[in-house]
Amino acid sequence: MATITPKLSDEFPLTIASSTNSVTLRISKFNPKTDSTATFVEFKVPVQKWTTVLDIILAVKQHLDPSVAVRYSCRQASCGSCGMKINGKPALACYTKISELNSNVVTVEPMNNFPILRDLAVDxxxxxxxxxxxxxxxxxxxxxxxxxxxxxxxxxxxxxxxxxxxxxxxxxxxxxxxxxxxxxxxxxxxxxxxxxxxxxxxxxxxxxxxxxxxxxxxxxxxxxxxxxxxxxxxxxxxxxxxxxxxxxxxxxxxxx
Amino acid sequence: MERQSNREGIKGWLNPGRYGLERVAYWLMRLTGLGLLVYFIAHVFETSSIVNGKEAWQKMLELTQTTEGHIILTIVIGMCVFHTANGIRVMLGQGGVGVGKPGRPDYPYKPASLNSRHKLCILASIGLAALAMMYGLAVLFGE
Known part of the structure; x- marks a missing residue:
């Protein structure tokens, strides 16, 4: 499992020295052009009480796996781009705080009933x-x-x-x-x-x-x-x- | 571009708890509907045995006089009562009765259509079904 180590950084709000908690982020990876089934890739990510699901997905994308496909834009529940299944239930990633999930494991999958383009992005x-x-x-x-x-x-x-x-x-x-x-x-x-x-x-x-x-x-x-x-x-x-x-x-x- | 439809299919009806009591009621409604359909077919098969004479009819009746037969009949009573009571709630709701009025939504958003009246009706339907089953058990297994 890949891990993001907390460190002082201006680049990303997650990577700050005071971070104590961490969660396991499981991302469903699927490319319809090359894969027959979806696989889950796990990452250990530090979180704060205000960290959202979108924050940790972007942290993984920035530091560990740039190939993760995710659609997002406004980060304030106004554009409707970052809908996905979070721990089995459809929700906006930017509108869902990790602390609300009451779980140390966050599983993100593409929304059901939409064709998958790649990973978390749907058509x-x-x-x-x-x-x-x-x-x-x-x-x-x-x-x-x-x-x-x-x-x-x-x-x-x-x-x-x-x-x-x-x-x-x-x-x-x-x-x-x-x-x-x-x-x-x-x-x-x-x-x-x-x-x-x-x-x-x-x-x-x-x-x-x-x-x-x-x-x-x-x-x-x-x-x-x-x-x-x-x-x-x-x-x-x-x-x-x-x-x-x-x-x-x-x-x-x-x-x- | 290649795509995968990613529809949940019938397994989407399972695990109803993740969407609250209304989804549980939807799931129970489906389940009891299918159960009653199976019972209806079995019932037609059972009663049609009378065309084969009194002996065949008596033999078929004996099947329902067993412990298993009584348990199945009790489940049918429960399914019937829940399906009826919840069906009335759903029919009224689908006509726009008791689903609330449109208004200005304020955070934290609470959907007016999933109100306490509906939740109470769902719980009452489950409660009525349980009571009817208990009564059924008392009659079928009683002296």
Whole structure:
């Protein structure tokens, strides 16, 4: 097992002299071009109480194994790039502190239900194409630019109808946790369904009929069985399970 | 570029505890649904034995009068009660009843749809199933 020895360094916040604790980081390594199965590579990494999973992955990448493939960007749970399975549960690596895991072994794997590109990096092609299929934009005939008014005013109550669903950062954690996604390759998925609700609930939008037609499909909204795992793992409080059940209310006639 | 789909498949339904009580309820719902389907097929097979005469029917009935038969029937009672009670919860939830109202999410985010009412209903479904099984055991094994 490769080990990072704590030392004084300006390069990386982990490598400081006061570091006393360390964890074993197990990274799933898999290259679909050359490997038939994934293998776990272990590293011993020093940690502080504020160290995140992304911090230790980048420390390993910097000091021990530069070949580790990981996607990341903002490091503050805003970009949705660093979603992965951490100790068996989908989470954002930048948003998960080692101290929260209550374990000396941290196992990181690529998110389930997404094709693996390499190691921890997964392919979002199908994810984004499904998202686009649900028309994630305001649909109406007139426009703010050409209309009489400069903008379409909304009351705070009207905004709250969809606000939390607009916080989606498209990290894919909900799709990774969904038990239906685990078996149904054509299922629309909680992310896209929650976004369909986001626009339908927006009183500026007139695309409800179009979107309900898309989701009223054998691999659409009826495949959700309200397991709630999507909401359980969402790092932004979007609560896709709620959006999906409210969306189903439109199709069942409970909501107008 | 070559890819591996990395879908969890049916094994994704296992280990439900990692996603909380709602995922456990989902898993139990699947399990009891499949169990009841197997029971339904076995039940049709059992009752169809009557077409072979009274003797064949009596012989089949004797199978259910054994200790194993009573235990299986008790499990069926439990599956039936849980599936019914939890099914009502899921149906109401899927119609948007009791899943909370959209609002401004504040940190630490707590999903409104996974609220205590639902958790209570899941626990009540498990409790009702346990009570029904105990009653079933008392009737089947009692004097």
């Amino acid at each position: 979002f092609t199908q994810f984004f194409s499904t998202h686009k299929k649900l028309k994630p934009y305001i649909i109406r005939d007139d426009s703010e630019v050409t209309g009489d008014t400069k903008e379409f005013l909304q009351t705070p109550k009207e905004v709250e109808e969809y606000l939390q669903f607009s916080y989606c950062i498209k990290c894919g954690l909900c799709n990774s946790a969904c038990p239906t996604m685990a078996t149904d390759t054509s299922f629309i998925g909680p992310q896209a369904l929650a976004q369909a609700y986001r626009y339908i609930a927006d009183n500026r939008d007139n695309g409800k009929k179009d979107r309900l037609k898309i989701i009223d499909d054998s691999h659409g909204i009826w495949r959700c069985h309200f397991a709630g795992s999507c909401s359980q793992v969402c790092p932004k409080g979007v609560d896709p399970a709620m959006g999906i059940q409210l969306l189903r209310g439109y199709l069942l006639g409970f909501r107008k």
